Amino acid sequence: MRGEHVDGRRPGPIQGWPEADYDAALHLLDRQVVTADGRLVGKVDDMELTVQDGVLVPTGLLVGLGALLPRFGTRLGPWLHDRYRQISLSHADRRAPSVIDLDLVEDIGSAVHLTQDRDALLRPRVEHVIAPVRHRLGELLSMRVVPDPSRRTEAWPRRPRVLDVRLAARPDRPGRHAVDALVVGGGHPGGLLGYDRGQVNRPWPVAALVGRLHRRSVLVFCGRGVEVDWEVGEVRVGEAAEVAPLVERGTGPGQDAR
Amino acid sequence: MPAAALRGVRVVLAALSLVVLLAGCTVATPSAGDWRATAARSLEDSASAVSTARLALREQEAERTWSTYAVTLAADAEKQTGTATDGVATLQRPEGVGVAEAAAVMDLLGRAEDVVRRARQRLVAGGPPPDALLERLDTVAQQLTRAAGRLG
């Protein structure tokens, strides 16, 4: 079921994996995972982000209901996940979902292709005594964004939330990515259709409508002035943070030279 | 909007929708117009069933169907006349409808049931149907349609 090349390119949002930049929610989440022998193992239900040298680095694909259910909204999600865990407390993967290491990903086209077969592929991560700090992408998505009072003059979306995460290839570590920027928008429907990022622009009425809903979306570049508070569940954007409008750039990942 | 006010709005909305739901749960007391509309619909359904039974009988006589097909059609028609009769019989007669009017409707529906049952019996027994039965089906169907037209 591997996609063959059309016009010299593989069907799918990410060209030239693993060197290309991509938007995690738009281009990777909820994609089908396919093993080396062409079997289907599951969806990318969530992504594992690990803190390395102070930056967030994607390290694995999380698969299974234990990863999917928390993404069903801020209130419904945890409730569903609790019920799911209660059904069988003895299963570790209900709490800590199975993870597929990103190193096993061979290519990302319209599906995620792995280098391994599916036998015993899915297992929760076994941590060493000194474990790195790990988060889920799902936690980051839908976090509130709180701009510093000094930034209130800018045109922020009305109730800003993290919609997506832009991952950039790391020049220092070839083939590895790190969280580069947060896509912040008003949480309107249609954020995964690709209209807000210039990926799709037809048919015109749909593009105009969805584009209008997302016209105020911005890119908040990680680094100075941006603080992700995982405990409270909000992102604080300070005075020093670099913010750019998402729409005016009008470019997808991989094309924008910052 | 503050959270408390939001919760208040929600409570009011929930209460309102409960009231609306409960309002729909009252016992229906049909007006004369409702009764006549139901009666007309039942008469039409019954007429349709009688015509179907007649068609089944005619086609079977002409050997254009086989007997299981015709019997199934007639049995379904019989069930439909029964349902149509029930539709009126279970409805309380309102003030504005005379006893005689209601009785006439019930009488017609009863005749339809009877004649369709005879058609089905004839199809099960086999053999050519008496011309009288076909004629009777035709007459009853016309009576039903006319009565429905008067009411509707």
Add this chain to the structure above:
Amino acid sequence: MKRYLAVFLGILTAIGGFVDIGDLVTNAQVGARFGMSLAWVVPVGVLGICVFAEMAGRVAAVSHRPVFDLVRERLGPRVGFLNLAGSLAVTFLTFVAEIGGVALALQLVTSVHHVAWVPCVALLVGLVLWRAKFSAMENILGLLGLALVVFGIALWQLGPDWSGLAREAFTAAKPAGEQWTTYAYFAVALFGAAMTPYEVFFFSSGGVEERWTAKDIGVMRANVLIGFPLGGMLSLAIAGCAAVVFGPLGISVETLGQVGLPVAVALGKVGLAVVVVGFVAATFGAACETGLSVGYALAQYFGFQWGKYVRAREAAAFHVVLVAAVLLAAGILMTAVDPILVTEFSVVFSAVALPLTYFPILVVANDPQYLGRHVNGHVANVLGVGYLVLVGVASLAAIPLMIVTRMGQA
């Protein structure tokens, strides 16, 4: 030569597979009650399903992603799940109706009550879904479904007043005794019957399983753009037969036996026998397709292995879903619920659920990252947006109309 034969076979099975219990019942009901005055809905619906299926087929051929993969990708897990629940409910309802339809058709031959046939039919459907070779099943049932062409012959034999029928069809003249709401309700029902969403789930999943590539787009288009409209002609013939035979007698269609009766009037026993074969093939084929579609939708949302081209034990969860669906459907029918009533519900709710899957497909069909140069052209987009509006209106109007007209009884 072999290639043309394959295209021809594909078109034939597309025609035979187009009609299912929903088309049979709804078209006969509408024909008997409204004559040909609602005939315009059939071509509108058929063009709609052509647009929808062509886009889904193209996406499947180029990007190898079936419908529900895209639904979850583009709408996210939450909205995607609501979408899954809605589409699954409608497809399952159609599945129940189709199995009931097979049982009703068998009752016509044996006069054994349809409830008694249900376990046998369910077992047979289960066996076919589990063991039978996919393409063989599709071809045999599709070709047998062509038996319904006798409706066309019967209409011709009945020798109707063609100009009168045509006038009714083109002026869309509502019969005097009917309300506009009832007219609109049946228009939505006919639209839903022509554009049942499962057809597209099945079509695109089949395309992914058969490993279509961009090279197969031509063949796929031929199947859709020739096969479906010809299948729509069968729908019109069914409506025409009912209009000619039942219209003057004031008969309303409530049973499957009545649907076939005009053919008996026109062609006698032989014609009737062919029609019943067509009933069984069309409903049985659609039962298999809807059953598989239930499994496809669930598997594609959650990502587990699905498909008829891998061995059953490779796709164990998929087959468990199929078995559960068959058992549940049989259980529902064993309560002696009228399959015709289930059908009436299923076509209306099909219209309700259509936008859920139509919209994501329209968006992806425009995504150059997925389709490269095979993205929608101008014609496809004008039609696509037009139908997006139409499908949305039908979806919103369906349930209010159903309540106001008491399912068309008023």
